[in-house]
Amino acid sequence: MAANLILAKIGTFILDIIFPIQCLSCSKEGEWICKECFKKIELLKKQACPICGNESKGGARCFNCRNKSELDGVISAAAYWKPAAAGAKETKNGLVKEAIHVFKYRFVKDLSKPLAELMREQLKNRQIFRKEKPIPFGPDIENDKIVIPVPLHPKRLRWRGFNQAELLAKNLAKRLDLPLENSVLARTKNNIPQVEIKDRKERMENIKGAFDCAESPKLKNKIVILVDDVCTTAGTLSECAKALKNSGAREVWGAVVARG
Numbered sequence: 094m095a096a097n098l099i100l101a102k103i104g105t106f107i108l109d110i111i112f113p114i115q116c117l118s119c120s121k122e123g124e125w126i127c128k129e130c131f132k133k134i135e136l137l138k139k140q141a142c143p144i145c146g147n148e149s150k151g152g153a154r155c156f157n158c159r160n161k162s163e164l165d166g167v168i169s170a171a172a173y174w175k176p177a178a179a180g181a182k183e184t185k186n187g188l189v190k191e192a193i194h195v196f197k198y199r200f201v202k203d204l205s206k207p208l209a210e211l212m213r214e215q216l217k218n219r220q221i222f223r224k225e226k227p228i229p230f231g232p233d234i235e236n237d238k239i240v241i242p243v244p245l246h247p248k249r250l251r252w253r254g255f256n257q258a259e260l261l262a263k264n265l266a267k268r269l270d271l272p273l274e275n276s277v278l279a280r281t282k283n284n285i286p287q288v289e290i291k292d293r294k295e296r297m298e299n300i301k302g303a304f305d306c307a308e309s310p311k312l313k314n315k316i317v318i319l320v321d322d323v324c325t326t327a328g329t330l331s332e333c334a335k336a337l338k339n340s341g342a343r344e345v346w347g348a349v350v351a352r353g
């Protein structure tokens with residue numbers, strides 16, 4: 094571990110001792126997101142094709158992008174960032190952005206609960222659209238759905254101490270009453286974090302072949318709900334989807350807290 098990272102971790106630890114838990118939005122003590130502020134978070138109303146970003150029903154990959162990704166769609170709970178009106182300081186979902194940041198980089202595991210709750214709120218009334226029969230997300234009446242988190246590379250997991258996607262997936266699976274599976278999909282390439290790369294093509298190259306999936310009866314014919322915190326170019330989710338489908342999954346749907 095690089096010395097500056099160790100210092101950052103110690104700094105975070107000290108900060109957390111000195112400052113009590115308080116709402117990231119209104120500073121009320123006791124919770125990271127208080128009930129009043131949680132209620133004010135707006136869910137994303139219109140979902141988009143994860144590849145081209147055009148509006149699409151239920152977040153499904155659009156017809157034009159059908160050959161560009163194995164990902165069937167992505168459902169996002171909230172918008173990560175909204176451009177502020179001229180002169181305005183805060184973006185509308187500033188709290189979501191802040192919460193994800195504190196969850197990931199200040200290692201506040203407790204935030205996985207309200208963030209997973211946002212995902213559940215978004216997913217509970219949503220369906221995978223089929224002409225013959227729309228399929229609701231959870232609970233798993235037909236026994237054909239499974240929740241899988243985007244894995245971290247073991248080296249990165251050791252550094253972080255926890256996989257943020259896995260915590261979200263655990264909380265979401267519990268709330269949707271769906272089984273969680275975190276042993277079949279693995280990250281075999283310790284690539285540079287996607288967030289550090291701006292160019293779309295370079296991002297795709299960086300993440301290529303990063304995941305490996307064991308052939309497993311657990312995946313056979315399943316609809317996978319693939320959980321991550323944020324989806325930007327969908328490169329990571331697409332690579333996971335490719336590996337999961339190669340190993341028998343029928344469909345792969347991303348579920349994220351926010352679109353980047």
Ligand SMILES: [Zn+2]
Pocket residue numbers: 116117118119120121126127128129130131
């Ligand atoms: Zn509050």
Ligand SMILES: [Zn+2]
Pocket residue numbers: 142143144145146147154155156157158
């Ligand atoms: Zn598209």
